[in-house]
Amino acid sequence: MLALPFFAIATVFSIRVPSAHAHGYVQEVVADGTTYTGYLPYEDPYKNPVPDRIIRKIPGNGPVEDVTLTEHCNGESDNGTEPAALFATIEAGSQLQLNWTAWPDSHVGPVITYLAAVPDGTDVTAYSPGTDSVWFKVDEAGKNDQGEWAATDGLYATNSVYSVTIPESLRPGQYIVRHEIIALHQSYSYPGSQFYPSCIQIEVTGCGDAFPTDDFLVSFPGAYTPDTPGIVYNVYTNTSAYPIPGPTVWSP
Numbered sequence: 001m002l003a004l005p006f007f008a009i010a011t012v013f014s015i016r017v018p019s020a021h022a023h024g025y026v027q028e029v030v031a032d033g034t035t036y037t038g039y040l041p042y043e044d045p046y047k048n049p050v051p052d053r054i055i056r057k058i059p060g061n062g063p064v065e066d067v068t069l070t071e072h073c074n075g076e077s078d079n080g081t082e083p084a085a086l087f088a089t090i091e092a093g094s095q096l097q098l099n100w101t102a103w104p105d106s107h108v109g110p111v112i113t114y115l116a117a118v119p120d121g122t123d124v125t126a127y128s129p130g131t132d133s134v135w136f137k138v139d140e141a142g143k144n145d146q147g148e149w150a151a152t153d154g155l156y157a158t159n160s161v162y163s164v165t166i167p168e169s170l171r172p173g174q175y176i177v178r179h180e181i182i183a184l185h186q187s188y189s190y191p192g193s194q195f196y197p198s199c200i201q202i203e204v205t206g207c208g209d210a211f212p213t214d215d216f217l218v219s220f221p222g223a224y225t226p227d228t229p230g231i232v233y234n235v236y237t238n239t240s241a242y243p244i245p246g247p248t249v250w251s252p
C-alpha cells in the first residue's frame, strides 16, 4: 500500500525537476559598437536609483502564455509596455545583437523580431502602441532541415547572441523592437506556447525611405491566436516543417 503513493510522488518529482530551471530574457544589447545592459528583473528594481535602460521593464524571466493579453513586451502585467528612459542608436543596415541569458535546452522554438515605428511628434521614451496595428516582422528563424531550432541550437552556436539586421533602406526614426522567443516544449495544445518578448528602444539613422505597407502590419494582441499555425505544434512527434507564426517578413 505504501509503495504506490511513494512511486507517484517520485514520478511527479522527476517530471517537475527538468522544468524547474530558469527561463530567460535579453540581458545585453550591442548596437553600432556600444554595449547596453538590458533590464535586469532580479537586480534593477532593488537598486537606488533604479538604472535607466533601453529595454522595457519585465517582471522576471518567465513567459506570457495568453495570446489575448494586452501585454506585448513581456510579463504578467501591463508594466511591460511602460516605456524605458533610454534608446540605442543604430545605423540602418547594421546588426543589432541581442544577448540572451543561458537558454534552457528543453525550450525549443523560433526567434522572431518585429519593429514598430514611433509616430511623428512622439518619443520612443513615451510611446506605447497599445493595440494598434503597428508591428512589422523583420526577421524570423524556426526549425531548419536538420531539425535544429533557432532558440536552442542556433543560440548555442553563437554564444547566446542573436543578430538582427536593421533593413538598410528602412526610413530613419525611432522604433520599438519586439524581439521574442516562442518556447514550444508544451505547445501540443493551447495554452502551452511560451512567449518571451523583449521591447528594445532604438533610433535608426541613415537615409533610406522604405516603410512597409499596411498588409505587413499587425497588432499585439492580434498577430497570434490559438489557431495561428505554429502556436500549437507538437515538437516531440511532428517531423514536418514548423510554420513560424505571424505575418510575412518585410524585406525591402
Ligand SMILES: *[C@@H]1O[C@H](CO)[C@@H](O)[C@H](O)[C@H]1NC(C)=O
Binding pocket: 059, 077, 079
Ligand atoms: C506596475 O505598474 C503599476 C502602475 O504603474 C504599479 O503600481 C505596479 O507597482 C507595477 N508593478 C510592477 C511589478 O512593477
Ligand SMILES: *[C@@H]1O[C@H](CO)[C@@H](O)[C@H](O)[C@H]1NC(C)=O
Binding pocket: 027, 028, 099, 100, 158, 159, 160, 161
Ligand atoms: C552576454 O552578456 C553577459 C552579461 O553582460 C556577458 O557576460 C557575456 O560576455 C555576453 N556575451 C557575449 C557573447 O558577448
Ligand SMILES: *[C@@H]1O[C@H](CO)[C@@H](O)[C@H](O)[C@H]1NC(C)=O
Binding pocket: 229, 230, 232, 233, 234, 238, 239, 240, 241, 242, 243
Ligand atoms: C504537424 O505540423 C503541421 C504544421 O503545423 C500541421 O499542419 C500538421 O497537422 C502537424 N501534424 C500532426 C500529426 O500533428
Ligand SMILES: [Cu+2]
Binding pocket: 021, 022, 023, 024, 104, 107
Ligand atoms: Cu522556461
